[in-house]
Amino acid sequence: MSASSTTTDPAPRSALDARPEHSADNPLSVHAMTVAYHRKPVLWDVDYDAPPGSLVAIVGPNGAGKSTFIKACLGLIPSAAGTVEFWGKPYARARSKIGYVPQRETVDWDFPVSALDVVCMGLYRKIGWFKPVRRVHRDAAMESLAKMGLADYAHRQIAQLSGGQQQRVFLARALVQNADLYFMDEPFAGVDAATEAAIIDVLRELRSQGKTVIVVHHDLQTVPTYFDHAMLLNMRIVAVGPVGEVFTNANLHKTYGGRLTLLAEASEAVARAGKHKNPSKKSQSSSPTK
C-alpha cells in the first residue's frame, strides 16, 4: 500500500529524496503520512524515524490517531499520502521482520481455538501457505507461551482465560514471530498487575536483543519508567524523541489541550517517575473537566 502511494503521488517522493538522514538502519521511517476516514483526516503529515533497539510509547488523547498510525504503518488501512519504509524497504518486503499485537477487543474470544493454536498462528508465515503446522512449530509456540507464564494454559480454549492471560497469549504469538520490529496496540489496557509486569519484562528483553517496540500506551504515569522514546500524538505529531526530552509539561499541554485534571496528574507522574511502584489506571476519558 505504501509502495503504491509513492508512485501515485509524486510529492512525497521528492520530499523523501531531500532527506539525507533517511536511513536504511532505521526499523521504521514514516514520511508525510496522512490518513483520512471518510475524507476527514485523522492523521496529518506525520514524519517519524524509529531508532533501533528502543521502546517507543505513542501517547495522546482518545481519537488522536494512535491506533490509526500503527494500522497505517502496517498497511491495514490505506494512507491518503506519504511513505512508510522498514529498514529502507516497503512493507511487503519486510513483512517477516515485523510483529504485531492488535487490540485485545478486536477479536472474538469465544472462537474455537486453544491458546496454543493462537500462538501457532504467529508462525503461519514461516510455515507457508497450505502447509500443516508440525511438531517443531508447536514446540516453538509452547516455548513462547511458557515464557509468558502460560505453559499450563496452552490447551485451554481462549474464552477460559482471564483478560490478562488473553493479552499474554497475544504477546506470546508476537514473540514467536521472532520479529525485529514490533507494533503493539494497547497491550497494557485492562490487564492485571502480574500481566503488566510480564509484558514489561518482555519489552525489556526485546530491547536488550536490539529490537524496537512501538507501543500505543494509555497510562501517562508509566511512560517515563517503561519507555525510552515517546511520540506525543494528536492528529499530528506534537513532540517525538527521548522521553526525558519530550515528556514535558508544555508538550503534554499541547497534546491533551485543556484537559487540566489529567495534566495535573500527568505532570505529577513525571515528577515522581521511577519511584512509582503500583500505578493505577487513569483513562483520559474520565476527566471531563475543561
Place this chain on the structure above:
Amino acid sequence: MIPTLAQSLTQTQDEIPSLSDIFETITLRSGFNTNAVIIAATLLGIAAGIIGAFALLRKRSLTADALSHATLPGIAGAFLIASALGYAGRSLPILLIGATISGIIGVGFIHLILTKTRLKEDAAIGIVLSVFFGIGVVLLSVVQSTASSGAAGLNHFIYGQTAAMLTQDAITMGIIAIIAILIALIAMKEITAVCFNESFASVIGISAGVIDALILSLIVLVTVAGLQAVGLILIVAMLIIPPAAARFWTDRTKRLVILSAVIGALSGFVGSSMSALLPRKPAGAVIVLSAGCVFIISMLIAPRRGIIAQFIRNAQLKLRIAIDHTLEHKYAHPEKVQRSSLPLRIILRFKGFTNSLADSSSLTESGLRRGRRVRRNHMLWEQYLITQADIAPSHVDWSVDLVEHVLDEDLIHRLEHEIRASGLELEEVAR
C-alpha cells in the same frame, strides 16, 4: 375443515415402505440411480458442513442465504437464453452456470450497498435476497408461459427434488462437492487465521480479501451443487445448522469442522434415503429436518455448552453460594439463628457441615473449617475491591472459591497484611 384437511393429507401420503426396502436403500442396494443420488447428497452434506463451519466462524452465514436466493433469476434466465439460442434449456451445466453468475451478482450488490451507503448488513442482505428472488419468480412465470414441457423441472430448484435427479446430475453434484471439500481442507489453516483475527492475518501476509473471496467461492460451489437436491430456499440450512450443532460439542476449530461434516453427511444420507423411499417427501426439507433434529439434541444435551448442562451448573452454583453463606454466617455469628430452607438444611447435614437438621444446629469440624475459609476469602475480596480493583476492573471471576486462582500469591499476602493492619482479624487458613 379439519377432517377434509386430514383427508387430503392422507391422500398425498406415501405408502410406508417395508423394512426390507429401507434396509436395501440405506445399504445402497436399491439401484444405481438411487445410490448415486444418496452418495452425492452425503458428499454435499460433508461439503456444506465444512464450508458452513467457516461461514459461521467468519459470520457470513446469512450472506449464503442471500446468495442462494439470488441464484433463481440466473436459473430462469439461463433457461430462457439457452432456449432462445436453440440449446436444450434444461441442461444442468447451463442452469448451474446461470445460477452461479446471478448468485455472485447478488453478493456483489450486497457489497455495493455496504460500501457505498450507510445501510447495515442485515438490510443489505434482506434487500438483495428478496429482490433477486422476486426477479427469479417473475422470470420463472415467463418460462412457464412460453416454454415447452421441458421447463417443468425448474420448480424443483426452489424446493429441491432428488427423486427427479438423473444419475449424471448426481455425479455433477458429487464432483462439485468433492472439489469444495478439497479446497476447504487445503486452505483450512489460512481461513482459520483470517476468521479469528483478520488484522493479524493481514500483517503476516494472509489477505482477508483473498480468503473472503475463497470462502464465498466455496459457498457458491455448495449452493450450486445443492440446488437440485435441496433447493435454493433450504440450502442455506445445510450451511448453518451442522456447524451450529457441532459448536455445542467442541471448542476446537478442527473438531468443529470434522463434526460439522459428519452431521452434514448424516443429514444428507438420511434425507436422500427417505426421499428415495417416500418419493413424495421433498428431499431438501427432510435433509434440513434431519440436521435440525441433531441441532436440537445438541442444544439440549451437549456437555458444558448445552442448555441442560448450563441449567445444572447454575443450580450447583446457587446451591454452593447458599451453603457458603449459611456456613459463613453460622461461623461468624454462632449465637444467631438464621432461617434456611429444609432442603438446604438436609444438604448441610448430609455433607457433614452441621450436627443436626435444626436451624439452630451448630457446625461440625468440617463445617467450621469451610465457614472460616469462606469468611477469609470474602474479606480478601472486599479488601481487594477497596484497594486494588482498579488494577483489573474486568474479567474477574467473583466466585469466592477461586480467590487463590484469580489473585496471585503476592497480592493475597499484601491484602492479608492490609486487612491485619486495619485492625481486623483474619483467619488463618492452611494453603
